[in-house]
Amino acid sequence: MPIPSRRSVRIRPPNSVQPKLRDIQRAIAGALFRSLNSDEGVQPANAMVAERFIKPNDRLSAIERLQIYHQQYWWRLLGALGEDFRGLHAVLGESKFEKLAVAYLEACGSYSWTLRNLGSRLIAFLEERPEYTRPRADLALDVARVEWARVLAFDDPEKPRLKAEQLAQTPPDRLRLTVQPYLNLLELGHPVDELLSNLKRISAAAVGDTVAIVDRRQRKTVIVRRSRAPIHLAVHRANFSVYYKRLDPEAFRLLLALRSGATVENACATAFAENKKRPGQIATQIQKWFADWMEFGWFCSLNSP
């Protein structure tokens, strides 16, 4: 068997004593993951890491060299989170959002190779730590849920669409439909879809009021009031853009039931369990919904993996 060519450029010194690569990387990464001091000054623990592992040069001390990476880490991650959660930023205001973002990133970090997933644990974090969003904790959570749904709807997979003839071939008591992965179904206490659309339109900045968000330059105000009844929202994708669609409560329950694996017949029964409409009206309503949803491509082919 031929021996592969391994031309070494240097002669490896025998038995050299070195810190293990993994230990160096753990120490440096640990330093980067510590939050920046409020004045972006030096974290004492980081000074020790820098002294131990990093060489100074004639212009920068060891800690100054580490600080370049430390700042880049935080600016990059805070920037990415702020971009994905602009509405939450506006609702909380600059200072509160930054405190939340730092706490979230310290606690949860990024465990994905792509920054796309950076906000994947934010909703759970907001539920566990409402102190970062009070007194707007409920609104903040609603906004974060919609904004995370936007991230998912943007590039989650689209499975082959169900064809009308496939739908017609199976009776409703045996027909189970799969809902597209990019379709996100949310029950909200606030009209976040309107809020985000308005914020996008006027580039609003947050102010201290609990319900008003004001564009400082144009003096435009976005009012956010808790809705009297829950809002049911589909966050979905069409023609490669993300859209919101309000749903009737029954339609929302029907889609949730289908997603959980119920047959079409059972899903319809669940959706209208508390509805007093006449069967004929209900049937007409369901037909119209299915026609719309088929047009949107929300149902996947029955043979989809």
Added chain:
Amino acid sequence: MPANRFNAFTEYGIGIGLRIPHYGQILEKKPLVDWFEIISENYMVDGGRALHVLDQILEQYRVVQHGVSMYFGNATRPNREHLRKLAKLVRRTGTPWLSDHLCWGSVDGRFTHDLLPMPYTWEAVEWTARNIREVQDTVGIPVAVENVSSYAEFHASEMTEWEFLCEVVERADCGILLDVNNIYVSSKNHGFDPYVYLDAVPVGRVAQIHIAGHTRYERYLLDTHDHPVLDPVWKIYAHAIARIGRTATLLEWDDRIPSFDEVHAEALKANRYLPHANTIAA
């Protein structure tokens, strides 16, 4: 090296990085561009606009994949799910080779999303070469490793950066994506002669060259990719071409991105250094 086994014996010319602000113009006007480099991770998704655009680009142009988060220098093996998605994208794009950086960037599954410099140790050589080999074996096409800009050096280092690069590519039997801007930035930050670095590079392994702009701060240079290529970097590029020969060259412009025409015109300046390259290739 006009063509070698590390760029799959292709003879690509001057390309530019495919960036979102240019999608519209590229798809609409179909400008004449030799090839585009894509950031692999931007297209390692399961659906949506990015893949739709990529498929349209692939109908018209040659595309080469460049990654930013494989982290060959991590003291762990590559993430299998990441590799699976990368291999899937390779099948989609038909990229003749792919590249990623000579750096590390995550520990125990937690990511820094940065290209962190390596301690140039023998242990790091082993880890890095092993990881590159694993990626190369999985994707089934040549892999080129790119030298990064760096702002820190380690006490633990046992060799220079260029010695480390040479050791890694020999042991991994992989190609080099030679970033001449990164050589310049690091040479200023660490006080070495960029031409010594360049002259140590094994020319037969260079699959591709990167050029880019950087930013000068009071006490260090930062690799920002938000400027035209500066004169000292063009000089290093000229030296590299004189040594290596005509090589696939790619301009990176990632921040404060100007119009497509401006980026393309900046990239085409590389032509000034290319015409005589074949006659003086090493």
